[in-house]
Amino acid sequence: MVEPLPHVREIPPYVPGKPPPARPGLTSYKLSSNENPYPPLPGVLAAAEQAVASMNRYPDMGCALLYDALAAKLGVQVDQLAAGTGSVALIYHLLSAYCGPGDEVVHAWRSFEAYPIAVTAAGAAGVKVPVTADGRHDLDAMAAAITERTKVVLVCTPNNPTGPALTHAEVATFVAAVPAHVVVVVDEAYLEFVRMADPVDGLALVRDHANVVLLRTFSKAYGLAGLRVGYAVAAPEIAGALRAVALPFGVSSVAQAAAVASLAAEDELLARVDGLVAERARMVAGITAAGWWVPEPQGNFVWLGVGDRAAELAAAAGDVGLALRPFAGEGVRVSVGEAEATDRLLHLLGSLEPPS
CATH class of the missing domain: 3.40.640.10 (Type I PLP-dependent aspartate aminotransferase-like (Major domain))
Structure with missing residues (x-):
C-alpha cells in the first residue's frame, strides 16, 4: 500500500457550515458560513x-x-x-x-x-x-x-x-x-x-x-x-x-x-455592508435583551460561548430552519444574514435558558 507522508495523516478535517435544513412551511436560512446574503450586483x-x-x-x-x-x-x-x-x-x-x-x-x-x-x-x-x-x-x-x-x-x-x-x-x-x-x-x-x-x-x-x-x-x-x-x-x-x-x-x-x-462597484457593495453592520447591532441587542452574552463582534457574525451546549443549540436552531455553526464543547457561531433569520434566532434564544 502506498502511504502518504506521516504528517498528512495528522491533518484535521475542515468542517464546512452545513446548508439550512428544510422545514415545512418555513423559509430556511444558512447562518453557518459567514456568507454575504445579498445576490451579486x-x-x-x-x-x-x-x-x-x-x-x-x-x-x-x-x-x-x-x-x-x-x-x-x-x-x-x-x-x-x-x-x-x-x-x-x-x-x-x-x-x-x-x-x-x-x-x-x-x-x-x-x-x-x-x-x-x-x-x-x-x-x-x-x-x-x-x-x-x-x-x-x-x-x-x-x-x-x-x-x-x-x-x-x-x-x-x-x-x-x-x-x-x-x-x-x-x-x-x-x-x-x-x-x-x-x-x-x-x-x-x-x-x-x-x-x-x-x-x-x-x-x-x-x-x-x-x-x-x-x-x-x-x-x-x-x-x-x-x-x-x-x-x-x-x-x-x-x-x-x-x-x-x-x-x-x-x-x-x-x-x-x-x-x-x-x-x-465598491460604494454600492459597502452600502450593503453598512446594512449588515446595522443588522449585527440589532442581533446583538436582541441577544443581550434575552439574557445571553456575546463578545464584541466586529465581523459579520456573533459568537455564543455555550460550551457543551453547542450541539444542542445548533439542533434547536435546525428545528426552526436555521443552520448555525457549532464548535463542539466551545460555542456556536451565527452569521449575520436576513432580517427574518435574525428575528427567528432571537425568538429561539428567548425561549431557551441562557448559560449561567
Whole structure:
C-alpha cells in the first residue's frame, strides 16, 4: 500500500457550515458560513458572465487587471500583491514557502479553523495560544510563545469565530516585538465590517515592517464566496514567494473579472455592508435583551460561548430552519444574514435558558 507522508495523516478535517435544513412551511436560512446574503450586483454578474464566454481559454496567470485595480485602490506596487483562491489559499502558500518539518507557527485559538490544517499540511507544528475570556487575542502570550523555531505568526482580526478585533496600537506594538525574521500574517478577511476606534491599518503595518503580510478576501463583504479569490499585500520578496508556490492559473477568469468589477462597484457593495453592520447591532441587542452574552463582534457574525451546549443549540436552531455553526464543547457561531433569520434566532434564544 502506498502511504502518504506521516504528517498528512495528522491533518484535521475542515468542517464546512452545513446548508439550512428544510422545514415545512418555513423559509430556511444558512447562518453557518459567514456568507454575504445579498445576490451579486448586476454589473458584477455581467462581468462574470462575459468572462464565462471565454472559458475555453486559460485565465491570466499574472492577474494583471486585478493587480492593477488593487494597486490603484490600495496605493501599493503590483509586485507587492499575490492572488489566490480565497485568502485561505494564500495561508497555504505562505506556510509552504516559509515552513517545513521542525518549524513552528504561532496562532490564537480558537481562531480560524483552517490554520491548524494548513500548518499541519506544511509539515510544521502549530503553537496554539488561548484567546482571552472575551474572545480576544492574547498578544502578550503570543509574543512569549515565539521561539527560535517560530517561522510564522498568524493574527486574525476580527477573530473568526469569536468576533472581536484588535486595535492598531495593539498590533503595531506586537509586530514591533516580533523578531524581524518571523513572518507576521494579519488576516483581515472581515476588515470591511469593523466599526471601532483605532482599527488596524494593515497597509501601514506593511509599509513599516518588511515581515508583515496582509491577507484580504472578496468572499465576505464583496459577496464572491462561490468564486474564490483573495489577495495578499506584502514586501515584494514575500509576495514573490507566494506567487512562486501558487498553483498555476489558480484564480479563474470569472473570479478575476468579478473581483475587478466589485472594486469598481465598491460604494454600492459597502452600502450593503453598512446594512449588515446595522443588522449585527440589532442581533446583538436582541441577544443581550434575552439574557445571553456575546463578545464584541466586529465581523459579520456573533459568537455564543455555550460550551457543551453547542450541539444542542445548533439542533434547536435546525428545528426552526436555521443552520448555525457549532464548535463542539466551545460555542456556536451565527452569521449575520436576513432580517427574518435574525428575528427567528432571537425568538429561539428567548425561549431557551441562557448559560449561567
